[in-house]
Amino acid sequence: MNIGWHRTRQFVPHGLCALLLYGACAVAAMAAPLDLPPLADPASGEHHIGKMIWADLVTPDLAGAKRFYAELFGWTFRDFHSADTDYAVALLDGRPVAGLFQRKIPPGEQRQPAWLTFLAVRDVDAAKRTALEHGAKVVFEPKSYAGRGRQAVFADSEGAAFAVLASNSDDPPDFLAAPGDWIWSALLVHDPDTEAAFYQALFGYDVFELPSDDGLQHLILSSDEYARASINSLPTGSLRRHPHWLNFVRVVNTVDAAAKAVSLGGRVLVEPHIGRHGGKVALVADPTGAPFGLMEWSDTTTKEEPK
Amino acid sequence: MSIVPLRLALSSLGLLLLTTLCACVVGDGGYGGDVGGPYVAGYVEPVGYVYGDWGRGYHVGPPRGGEHSAPQSSRSYRAAPASRATPSIPTRSRGR
Numbered sequence: 018m019n020i021g022w023h024r025t026r027q028f029v030p031h032g033l034c035a036l037l038l039y040g041a042c043a044v045a046a047m048a049a050p051l052d053l054p055p056l057a058d059p060a061s062g063e064h065h066i067g068k069m070i071w072a073d074l075v076t077p078d079l080a081g082a083k084r085f086y087a088e089l090f091g092w093t094f095r096d097f098h099s100a101d102t103d104y105a106v107a108l109l110d111g112r113p114v115a116g117l118f119q120r121k122i123p124p125g126e127q128r129q130p131a132w133l134t135f136l137a138v139r140d141v142d143a144a145k146r147t148a149l150e151h152g153a154k155v156v157f158e159p160k161s162y163a164g165r166g167r168q169a170v171f172a173d174s175e176g177a178a179f180a181v182l183a184s185n186s187d188d189p190p191d192f193l194a195a196p197g198d199w200i201w202s203a204l205l206v207h208d209p210d211t212e213a214a215f216y217q218a219l220f221g222y223d224v225f226e227l228p229s230d231d232g233l234q235h236l237i238l239s240s241d242e243y244a245r246a247s248i249n250s251l252p253t254g255s256l257r258r259h260p261h262w263l264n265f266v267r268v269v270n271t272v273d274a275a276a277k278a279v280s281l282g283g284r285v286l287v288e289p290h291i292g293r294h295g296g297k298v299a300l301v302a303d304p305t306g307a308p309f310g311l312m313e314w315s316d317t318t319t320k321e322e323p324k
Numbered sequence: 325m326s327i328v329p330l331r332l333a334l335s336s337l338g339l340l341l342l343t344t345l346c347a348c349v350v351g352d353g354g355y356g357g358d359v360g361g362p363y364v365a366g367y368v369e370p371v372g373y374v375y376g377d378w379g380r381g382y383h384v385g386p387p388r389g390g391e392h393s394a395p396q397s398s399r400s401y402r403a404a405p406a407s408r409a410t411p412s413i414p415t416r417s418r419g420r
Contacts (some may be wrong), residue, residue, distance in 0.1 A: 032419035051363055075366045101362035120366045128368035156367055160358045170367055191414040200413065203384035214400035223404040225392040225411075232382050237392070239404075239411045244386045250376035259373045263384065278329050286376030294412075300376040308375040312385060316415060 053165040054106055054113050055186030064139060065188045067220030067240040069202045071135035072115045072264050073180070076305055079103055079119035085281050085303050086117070089274065090197040090266060109197045112189075114173060117307045130307040133170065134202055134262040135180040136220065137188045141167045144181045148173075151215050173215055175206050177260035181219075191243060193314070200267035200312055202246040206260040209234040209248040216248070227293075263300070265310030271297035274311045278303070386413045 056070060057063075072151040076082040082107055086092045092107040092114065103119035115132075122128050138144045141159045149155070152174035159169040166185040172178050194200035206212045213224045213236050222245065229235050233250035251258045268274040271289040279285060282304035289311075292298035296313030303309070392410045395403030 071332075073367075075368050099362060104363050118363060118366055120368070122368060127371045129371045131369040133367045133369065158358065160364055162363070178369070180367075191416070192418045193413070193415050195418065201386050204383045205384070210400045217401045223408075223411075224393075224401045225404050225408075227387060227410065228391070228393055231379075233382070235383065236401075237387060237410055242411050244411045244413050247381075247384055247386070249384050252382050257372065257374045259370065259384075261369065261373075261375070263375075263415045265385070287378060294388050296383050298383075298385050302375065307329040310384075314376075314413075 029110075035099070051097060051102055051104065052163045053097060053104070053116075055164050055181075056113060056166075056184045057189050060186040061188060061190050063139055063187050063190050065191060065241055065243075066139060067216075067222050067238065067245050068137045068188060068191075068243075069134055069147060069199060069246065069264065070137045070184065070188050071180075071182055072199060073133045073135070074115065074130065074303075074307055075120050075133070076130045076303075076307065077119070077121050078305060079105060079117055081304060085141045085278075085283065086115075088281050089278055089283075090268075092197065097315070102222055109195065130305040131178075131261070132264050132307055132309055133178060133180050134176075134264055135168065135182040138181045138183050138220070141169050141181055141183045145169055145171070147219050148181075151218050151248075153215070161167040173206075173212060173260070175208065175212060175260040177204060177206060177212075177262055179262055191241065193204050193316075194267045196267050196269050198267055199264055200314055201265040201310070202245060203263045203310075204248045204260070205251050205258075205263065206248060207251055209236050209250055213238070213248050253293045263308060263310055265298070265312040267314055268311045269300050269313070271313050275299045275301055278311075388412050 025036055074082060083094050085213040092109055094107055096107040097104045105117045106113050107115040107117060145155065145159055148171045153171045156172050157170035158180055159167055164185060168180055168182040168185045170178060170180045204212065211290060216238060217224055220240065222240055225237040227237060228233045236242050236248040238246045238248065275285050275289055278301045283301050285299060285301050286308055287300035289297045289299040296315060299311045300308060301311060387410050387411045389409050395405050
């Protein structure tokens with residue numbers, strides 16, 4: 018009896034220690050901030066306001082998305098976990114190019130996965146004030162992540178969602194995108210004129226209007242003497258369109274890449290065709306329906322007239 | 325009862341309380357108290373809309389430079405002057 022009681026008295030404190038230590042570790046893990054990698058390593062020393070510098074995919078199937086994009090673009094992944102977050106950073110030749118964020122979409126929530134476009138700013142909170150003054154809404158309030166920087170998500174006056182990011186490591190330098198990297202962004206809206214004024218107020222873009230044969234307005238937004246994105250009138254012919262950003266990945270061969278996307282479970286939304294720059298462009302969706310573009314770009318491409 | 329496990333238990337309890345307190349009181353880190361925690365940029369689009377489905381004459385890609393339309397005063401934005409050529413994307417390759 019005495020021996021049993023003695024053992025119990027010894028066991029209880031040890032068990033309690035283990036429990037409390039476990040609890041302390043669990044709370045510490047939950048409290049630990051999500052330490053995301055810097056966009057540029059080492060820091061570039063460059064700032065390119067208005068440049069598309071990041072993209073996040075929200076997906077209900079993180080493992081499936083990683084397989085799809087790894088096969089299609091050769092991306093590798095580095096996983097980040099916190100109490101409420103499963104996030105994978107996609108790497109191209111060791112450089113971070115995109116983030117994949119696991120989120121289950123409840124059946125009753127009428128939403129579908131999408132790529133979110135991140136545009137560079139110096140001051141996220143100032144950008145928020147300007148965006149609100151010009152009719153935008155805040156989708157996600159400004160928030161900072163160690164390593165990456167500070168970011169927020171807005172919806173412009175037509176409801177197209179985009180994010181702003183003030184990178185802790187400055188912005189990625191202005192190089193021609195390698196195959197597998199983002200090369201272009203396009204905004205499709207009802208009223209390009211008003212939207213251009215909004216984005217110009219936010220990012221200070223220069224705005225160029227391109228000649229148009231289709232009767233629709235096509236604008237180019239530029240900063241630092243580089244074209245950063247286009248704003249286009251939504252195509253006519255369907256009421257089931259809504260304003261949105263689209264991002265394009267550079268590929269060596271658009272036809273082959275589109276076929277590969279299909280073989281991996283994706284689908285083609287716009288068949289490969291010659292774009293205004295002379296290379297082929299296509300629009301595809303990944304297996305969960307998230308749309309993105311494929312685009313060839315060659316220094317030696319002879320500009321063909323778009324057909 | 326040995327004094328060592330008791331001290332360890334009390335130390336662990338103190339650590340738990342301290343960590344919990346730190347988790348609740350997030351330092352501002354110069355950012356106004358909205359630092360770390362779960363990732364919140366999880367934007368998803370509404371369903372039921374059409375993406376793409378446009379004709380071959382519809383172009384959303386970048387230009388290779390060149391002329392642009394003359395600025396019109398009726399525009400809401402400040403148009404770039406006609407004397408400037410439309411810029412293209414960066415063409416300098418990495419490592420050059």
